[in-house]
Amino acid sequence: MQITKERVAAIHYTLTDNDGKILDSSAGKDPLYYLHGAHNLIPGMEEGLEGKVKGDKFDIKVSPEKGYGVRDEAAVQQVPMSAFGDNQVQVGMQFRAGNQGEFIVTVTEVSGEMVTVDGNHPLAGVELNFNVEVMEVREATNDEIMHGHAHGPGHSH
Ligand code: ZN
Secondary structure, X not given: OEOOOOEEEEEEEEEXXXXXXXXXXXXXXXXXXXXXXXXXXXXXXXXXHOOOEXXXXXXXXXXXXXXXOOOOHHHEEXXXXXXXXXXXXXXXXXXXXXXXXXXXXXXEEEEOOEEEEEOOOOOOOOOEEEEXXXXXXXXXXXXXXXXXXXXXXXXXX
16 A cells, blocks of 8 residues: 555654754654645655555655755844843753744854844754655544544544
């Protein structure tokens, strides 16, 4: 059975950047279950997985445009330390921002009383190298199609 729309696939994956640094991996955990064609994964992953079958092992190279987007330098801002209240602000910390807390910014620099925050996704602008193994492919259930996601092991709402 091939991976295509309205099927659920389980994959093991390791994600590295172009320097070979491991950014994420499912090794040692349950495989990742996802509903194909429902934007559960970044577009470049769905394209690379389309048509694959259980047991396939392969690499997918994903450009930023089909991954987490290109970097937007306008999303990098300097904010006074006082804006963070009592928080001990450190590089790497993440905060919700925007009127509804709808996006996440990451602290990239603390210099005196000024804090630099970056609203880009941490993987924006990064070419992604996935090594993938397909563990299972099955038809999605009606519930999964209605919900727009897979109900894999450990899934909760
Ligand atoms: Zn659900």
